[in-house]
Amino acid sequence: MQTWFGKKASAGSPPPSPRKDRSGIRVGIPKVLNVWSTSQFWVGFLRDLGIESENIVFSSDTSEEQGREFGKGRGTVDCCYPVKSISGHYGELIFGQKKKINIILSPMIYSLPSFMRGHVSETLACTRVMAGPENIKAGFMKESDVFADNGIKYASPFLSMAEPDVVPKQMYDCLKDVLDVDYAEIEHAVEAGYRELRAFNKRMRDASREIMAWCARENKPCVLVLGRPYHMDPGIGHEIESDLQAHGYPIVWLQYLPIDDDLLNWIFGEEVQAKKIRSPLDISDVWTSSNSSNTNEILWGAKFAARFPWITCVLRLSSYECGMDQPTYTPTQKIVEAAGTLFFKFGDLDSTKPAGSIRIRIETIVHYLAKYSDKIIQKKLALLPADCPLLAEKEKTLVAAASNQP
Amino acid sequence: MATAVQHYTSYKARPFTREQRDTTTILFGGLTWKHERLVQGVFNNLNYKAKPLPNITRADLDAGKELIDVGACCPTIFTTGSLVNFLKTEVAENGKQKTIDDYVFLTAGACGPCRFGQYHESYEMALDGMGLKDFRLFLLAQDQLDQAPEKGGGLEINMPLSLGIVWAILCGDMLTDMEYQTRPYEVNPGDTDRVMKESADYLFEVFQKRPIHGKKWGLLAWHFLSSYFADALRVVKKKFDAIEVDRLQVKPKIKITGEFWLQTHEGDGNYNIKHWLEQEGSEVMPPPVAVWLGYLLHTPIWRLQKKAVVDRKVKFKMAMVRGMERLYVGTYNRFRKALGNVPYALPDQEELKKLASPFFHYELRGGEGHMLVGKALHAHLHKQANMTCELSPYSCMPNTMSQGAMANVQGRYPELLYAPIEIKGDAEVHALSRCQMILTEAKKRAQSEFVEAMARTGMTIEKAREIEAKRPELKKATYRIPHLGYASTAANYVMHLAGAKAAAV
Numbered sequence: 042m043q044t045w046f047g048k049k050a051s052a053g054s055p056p057p058s059p060r061k062d063r064s065g066i067r068v069g070i071p072k073v074l075n076v077w078s079t080s081q082f083w084v085g086f087l088r089d090l091g092i093e094s095e096n097i098v099f100s101s102d103t104s105e106e107q108g109r110e111f112g113k114g115r116g117t118v119d120c121c122y123p124v125k126s127i128s129g130h131y132g133e134l135i136f137g138q139k140k141k142i143n144i145i146l147s148p149m150i151y152s153l154p155s156f157m158r159g160h161v162s163e164t165l166a167c168t169r170v171m172a173g174p175e176n177i178k179a180g181f182m183k184e185s186d187v188f189a190d191n192g193i194k195y196a197s198p199f200l201s202m203a204e205p206d207v208v209p210k211q212m213y214d215c216l217k218d219v220l221d222v223d224y225a226e227i228e229h230a231v232e233a234g235y236r237e238l239r240a241f242n243k244r245m246r247d248a249s250r251e252i253m254a255w256c257a258r259e260n261k262p263c264v265l266v267l268g269r270p271y272h273m274d275p276g277i278g279h280e281i282e283s284d285l286q287a288h289g290y291p292i293v294w295l296q297y298l299p300i301d302d303d304l305l306n307w308i309f310g311e312e313v314q315a316k317k318i319r320s321p322l323d324i325s326d327v328w329t330s331s332n333s334s335n336t337n338e339i340l341w342g343a344k345f346a347a348r349f350p351w352i353t354c355v356l357r358l359s360s361y362e363c364g365m366d367q368p369t370y371t372p373t374q375k376i377v378e379a380a381g382t383l384f385f386k387f388g389d390l391d392s393t394k395p396a397g398s399i400r401i402r403i404e405t406i407v408h409y410l411a412k413y414s415d416k417i418i419q420k421k422l423a424l425l426p427a428d429c430p431l432l433a434e435k436e437k438t439l440v441a442a443a444s445n446q447p
Numbered sequence: 448m449a450t451a452v453q454h455y456t457s458y459k460a461r462p463f464t465r466e467q468r469d470t471t472t473i474l475f476g477g478l479t480w481k482h483e484r485l486v487q488g489v490f491n492n493l494n495y496k497a498k499p500l501p502n503i504t505r506a507d508l509d510a511g512k513e514l515i516d517v518g519a520c521c522p523t524i525f526t527t528g529s530l531v532n533f534l535k536t537e538v539a540e541n542g543k544q545k546t547i548d549d550y551v552f553l554t555a556g557a558c559g560p561c562r563f564g565q566y567h568e569s570y571e572m573a574l575d576g577m578g579l580k581d582f583r584l585f586l587l588a589q590d591q592l593d594q595a596p597e598k599g600g601g602l603e604i605n606m607p608l609s610l611g612i613v614w615a616i617l618c619g620d621m622l623t624d625m626e627y628q629t630r631p632y633e634v635n636p637g638d639t640d641r642v643m644k645e646s647a648d649y650l651f652e653v654f655q656k657r658p659i660h661g662k663k664w665g666l667l668a669w670h671f672l673s674s675y676f677a678d679a680l681r682v683v684k685k686k687f688d689a690i691e692v693d694r695l696q697v698k699p700k701i702k703i704t705g706e707f708w709l710q711t712h713e714g715d716g717n718y719n720i721k722h723w724l725e726q727e728g729s730e731v732m733p734p735p736v737a738v739w740l741g742y743l744l745h746t747p748i749w750r751l752q753k754k755a756v757v758d759r760k761v762k763f764k765m766a767m768v769r770g771m772e773r774l775y776v777g778t779y780n781r782f783r784k785a786l787g788n789v790p791y792a793l794p795d796q797e798e799l800k801k802l803a804s805p806f807f808h809y810e811l812r813g814g815e816g817h818m819l820v821g822k823a824l825h826a827h828l829h830k831q832a833n834m835t836c837e838l839s840p841y842s843c844m845p846n847t848m849s850q851g852a853m854a855n856v857q858g859r860y861p862e863l864l865y866a867p868i869e870i871k872g873d874a875e876v877h878a879l880s881r882c883q884m885i886l887t888e889a890k891k892r893a894q895s896e897f898v899e900a901m902a903r904t905g906m907t908i909e910k911a912r913e914i915e916a917k918r919p920e921l922k923k924a925t926y927r928i929p930h931l932g933y934a935s936t937a938a939n940y941v942m943h944l945a946g947a948k949a950a951a952v
Contacts, residue, residue, distance in 0.1 A: 117850075117851035117853075117855075118850050118851035118854075120844075120848075120851070124848075149808060149811065151810065151811070151812070165812070167844065168561050168813025168814065168845040169844045169845070169848055171811055171812070172807070172808075172848035172852075173848065175806065175807050175808060175811065175849075175851075176848045176849075178852075178855065179806070179853070179854040179856075180851075182858065183854045183855050183858035184858055197808075199810050201753075207753050207754060211753070326454075326456050326457065327455055327456060327457050329457060329458075329568070329586070330565050330567070330568070332564055344454075362518065364520060364843070364844040365844070367516055367517070367519055368516060368565045368568040368569060369568075370516040370517075371516055371572055375455040376454070376455040379452060379455045380452045424452055
């Protein structure tokens with residue numbers, strides 16, 4: 042889904058000149074946690090500073106082998122697997138590269154540029170996610186400084202990515218010496234990073250809309266994955282959704298659901314008018330403490346799935362010992378199931394893929410999808426206005442007729 | 448269009464009206480019995496009926512587990528279970544409707560993304576599970592002293608209430624510090640507990656009779672300037688004066704840190720570990736709640752510093768926050784002074800930040816943030832304690848992160864005695880035996896300090912007893928032993944008796 046390399050220099054205002062030659066610097070980024078939802082920012086940011094695309098190195102997908110080979114003995118505490126697995130990513134960037142890395146860039150992302158910002162109290166990262174780099178770093182420094190021993194500079198900027206106006210200073214404080222940059226360069230690069238991220242998110246949302254429009258036109262069901270961004274990592278989410286996709290069901294991820302006004306007004310417009318919610322992205326009707334960015338998005342995704350007719354099934358993914366997910370288990374299930382949408386949770390995901398049990402559950406899900414999808418679509422369609430923006434005029438008439446049936 | 452589906456909505460509390468105040472009791476909890484007793488006085492002072500929940504028991508863990516989603520951290524399970532068990536008893540005795548009508552529960556919120564800010568979700572789920580969805584639950588945001596009138600006006604979270612609670616917490620901390628510095632050395636067992644009970648009851652009355660001068664700024668000024676509370680603490684000092692102590696008993700000093708609820712709690716929720724440490728021959732340095740409040744007060748300064756490039760009013764805002772902070776610390780010190788400066792001073796937040804910085808970023812939020820690292824180093828480098836015992840709830844999100852960073856600290860400071868104890872609530876033997884292993888080393892260190900102090904000063908037990916006989920005030924619980932370079936009280940006491948200067952740290 043994501044591309045893990047830079048494509049081309051970002052558009053926008055020209056970089057401050059003269060720019061120092063950084064074409065020979067190789068930057069390694071552990072592909073973990075919220076890097077899964079901000080990777081394109083990093084690509085845009087680094088390229089704008091003159092780092093070559095091929096020198097922006099993301100670690101591989103998480104795997105047990107990676108952990109065994111590169112992370113063994115580096116763990117300092119028992120916690121959720123998405124954080125624990127970072128040791129393997131650090132180790133791979135230090136010891137597993139044919140061409141040596143010069144800098145490891147492992148951001149401590151404090152807040153996220155979520156599409157829900159302004160509609161919720163806060164868009165903060167999970168406490169473990171934001172502090173993960175400090176925890177993992179300790180495992181590489183407790184006996185000696187493994188980074189320095191291998192000639193690598195370790196940089197871990199603390200970033201409030203939800204507040205773009207403070208990010209340049211936060212970046213500059215951390216990277217001024219590491220990359221030998223001035224403030225103007227950083228400011229320009231941050232801008233380029235956000236631009237790249239926005240463009241990528243737009244492309245992904247458009248792609249999801251296309252899938253959903255196809256489902257609407259063909260009256261076919263699709264499946265929504267409710268998980269955190271890192272569940273896209275095959276080693277964390279275990280590609281459960283791919284197993285379901287192999288049965289012919291299109292998959293969409295909540296992170297890239299379309300948020301176009303026409304669609305959101307169709308789904309949530311009546312509730313906004315009735316003042317049950319303040320806006321289509323408001324979740325105060327289902328969740329009081331809307332501080333955590335990914336939790337907020339999960340709850341909103343659940344609301345979306347509960348109402349959008351062609352999402353007939355929700356796959357909930359959750360990692361072992363996820364403290365952010367824990368209080369949401371029951372609310373999300375209740376939200377999704379209120380209008381009959383199918384809900385299946387894969388919880389306590391850890392390093393090992395339980396392939397056998399996943400296969401059995403996928404067969405069960407496929408059975409239910411085949412049996413109930415049509416009824417679910419009809420039931421949810423009947424709850425919404427007839428003018429679905431995803432349908433051409435001709436289809437709209439057909440749907441209107443269907444929704445008037447008893 | 449069909450309208451049959453009722454989409455899910457979360458819990459919304461029924462109004463608690465002003466008219467219901469006289470017949471409705473506000474339930475609260477989460478602190479020590481001392482703090483809660485004084486907070487109860489604050490509620491009564493404002494004409495609320497209020498009652499702390501019974502102290503946590505092991506049975507609360509089972510009750511909590513039954514009703515909330517699997518995987519919760521132990522403070523969530525314990526506190527939910529505590530509410531559940533209280534309500535079960537009330538329902539059994541007085542019926543469901545009367546319980547719903549007669550009580551509301553007030554709980555703290557905020558703390559960003561940590562589960563602490565989401566405890567109420569668990570409470571709500573438990574209420575639903577018990578068939579008590581109409582029971583009223585309200586959130587008190589800990590970073591806002593003055594909030595909009597809560598639904599119905601029955602409970603007004605305003606300055607008189609918030610200031611009262613903060614001052615009750617500060618006085619509760621004073622009592623707690625006195626208690627833990629006295630009990631290990633008391634000559635007549637039971638004296639400290641008796642005086643503590645008397646003192647808490649006395650301060651309860653003091654808070655209950657607190658005069659209300661003004662509504663907002665006038666009231667704030669009165670709290671900072673009045674000698675009302677300091678005078679009350681002087682009365683408490685007189686009560687402690689009567690307790691005779693023997694500080695020549697060599698005991699290691701153990702600093703307690705950890706997740707907020709777990710470190711503050713005294714009871715089954717943390718295996719009663721403070722009491723257990725005392726039984727094992729230690730002196731405990733309890734964590735004041737005031738440090739947490741000081742952290743909340745100080746963090747805006749760091750946030751404002753970051754905003755300096757985009758906010759022109761930053762300097763003014765920072766001056767305001769610093770001014771409030773000075774008044775806060777000044778008030779704390781005034782209370783300490785009223786008790787002969789026996790309670791410990793608050794650590795400087797900037798120093799905690801500086802100490803923790805190489806290991807844990809100070810802006811990482813959730814739980815105690817960088818303070819766990821900072822406090823462990825502070826206690827070690829200032830020789831305040833022989834050992835730090837960090838209480839970490841099973842699956843606590845922020846705590847596990849700073850605990851992991853402590854591996855780096857220990858690599859840099861191998862002599863730092865650090866006991867991270869994971870608390871699940873039902874694995875007491877395992878946790879305490881782990882603590883005991885490190886405590887053995889702490890005891891050895893306290894003994895070495897004592898021997899060293901005796902050797903340096905030429906002091907003997909006999910000589911010390913002679914000095915004590917001539918100066919009976921030395922044996923009072925309120926006599927302050929200056930910190931003379933050792934962690935343990937006995938070693939500092941020997942140095943003090945000998946009139947020695949601070950040992951080289």
